[in-house]
Amino acid sequence: MPEGDTVWQAARRLHDALAGRVLVRSDLRVPRFATADLTGRTVVDVTPRGKHLLARIEGGLTLHSHLRMDGAWKIYENGRRWTGGAGHQIRAILGTTERTAVGYRLPVLELLRTSDESRAVGHLGPDLLGPDWDPDRALANVLRDPARPLGEALLDQRNLAGIGNVYKCELCFLLGVTPWLPAGDLPADRAAHLPELAKKLLEINRERPVRVTTGRRGQDLYVYGRARRPCLRCGTSIRLADQGDGSRERPTYWCPTCQPGPSPTVPTAYRRSRAM
Template identity: 80%
Template sequence: MPEGDTVWQTARRLHDALAARVLTLSDFRVPQYATVDLTGRTVLDVTPRGKHLLTRIEGGLTLHSHLRMDGAWRLYDTGRRWSGGPAHQIRVILGNDDRTAVGYRLPVLELLRTTEESRVVGHLGPDLLGPDWNADQAFANLLAAPDRPLGEALLDQRNLAGIGNIYKSELCFLLGATPWLPVGALPADRAAKLPALAKKLLEVNRDRPLRTTKGRRGQELFVYGRARRPCLRCRTPIRAADQGDGSRERPTYWCPTCQRGPAPDPGSPEARRFRPRTAP
């Protein structure tokens, strides 16, 4: 699932291509909106909200989309061949005289009144990359359930919006805590740094083509995707396991030496054999 910085980049590209321009092409390929035609309307802006995208259109309309695991928005110059996937995966097309935006495999796509946006994003906590960011509120949200595992609390978009599985693992490493440590057990000095650290990581990466939490070419991430490779700090093999309620695969990575707290036993059902994804 894309992280908040990826969604922010997508929104910026869509905004630059569509905002303040009149739509000359509008094609919804989902049954619910098959008869909708937005041609002749001006796109006002494209705004990210956590992992959600809000495309506001003249006439008080908002196109709400969410990428989840496989969705993508692709941009093409007018007349250029589209290459984001087979045609049957296209869910919506919006275009003007110069650029065309094609939404592929979008699992969430709905057209609503702009005044009703709170219905789809009102439940979200402070947005790490948004104007509503409030570190104190995010901190209070996280501590509201002190017994909840840190990794699960970070992924809950109701606490703070924008963190995905990669940043979850990397934040826990930088805090020196396993993702299974209860939020309330995180040492006070580290807990106080959490909101600012999370915001810093996303802000540093929102303009980067390649995400990094370490800042070194070839070694972009500390633990994510590095199962069985040596920790970049202590050389202990990185471990990996699933975290969550089992309804969705959430691979989680951590160093058993650098990070303190509970963790699944290597022989438990949660523990799996993950192949490394990045260079050591």
Template identity: 70%
Template structure:
């Protein structure tokens, strides 16, 4: 699932290609909006909200999309052949004289009134990359259910918007607690530090082509634990583990992180 920094980058690409220009081509390939004609209207802006994309169009309309697990927006020069996947995976086409954007495998695509955007994003918590970022409110929401596992609370977009599976695992590692620890058992100073770290990492990575959470200079080690099951922890050397947390996998280090753990499903350790 894309993280908030990935969605921010997608919004920036779409905004640069579409904003301030009149649509000469618009094709929404979902039954409910297939007959909508947006040609002749100007795109006003493309704004990310957590993991949601809001493409605002002249006339008080917003095209709302969500990438979920494998959706993507690709931008090409108008007339250039798109290469984002098979033709049948294209759910939306927005084009002007210079650029054309193709939305691939979009599980959520709907045309709504701009005045009614709150119906699709109003439930979200403070946006880590938005102007509304409020760390105190994010902490309040995170701790609202003390018995909830840390990893699940971080993933809940109603608490704070922008955390996906990668940052969930990395933040729990940096906090030194397992993703299964109930948030009510965190020391009082940890949630504010966790929110500050989350904000710092997403801000730093929104401008990078490759996401990094580590400070190590070792090659091919941009992340501490995510995707590193069986490999030595970069801090203590223990084998990183992987297990289920809800409907997603999570990664953690048994040497660095305190708290309960699920039964792991590790591959054999690497010995590189």
């Protein structure tokens, strides 16, 4: 599941493969930019911004993409078979004399002026893995609407950029509160710890192939994906429910003992887990 650490890794792979090299192949397979030709231009850098990727290209252009749930960029040595998906799933091809970057199932792909990048990412809050990180501003953003459930506030990229559903669940567990707790009810000492803890989680995982929040080998996550399994701290069965307005699936995991506070009723919380 692409979150800030995953996107950071994707940006580094793209940067290592393309930055400083001239494009000899360019194919953007979205109607609006299908005629755009980037061949002959040098890739300046590839930078992550929250969950967004910005590939800056000579001539003041930026190729902006977002992976969401299913998107992926794959790097291939020239001459190697592409195995990232079916041909009709390809949305972008950027090739140099040595390697080719292929974007599969990208739900967002647009070419814009680098000077206009704010149109794509200007709404984002402080980036947990970026140079603009500002813990005080991030916390103020999260607490701005005190009645909003904490889990929803953490997922709002306008508050802070980089947290997805996995880190939402793990962060709430480490803070000892449910994702349904109103943000304004978060105890002051835990609120003060939230930005530092969130940043630490993403930083320690941006270099890892497998995401780990527990520090335990073979037991990577405290609650996410562990419905009905015993809590690693207290042994209580982990519960599962959806959170949000229903416009998208947000499976949310928590331990009712380690995370006391507001939560859905037990029958609702277990409805999804029995179907898994």
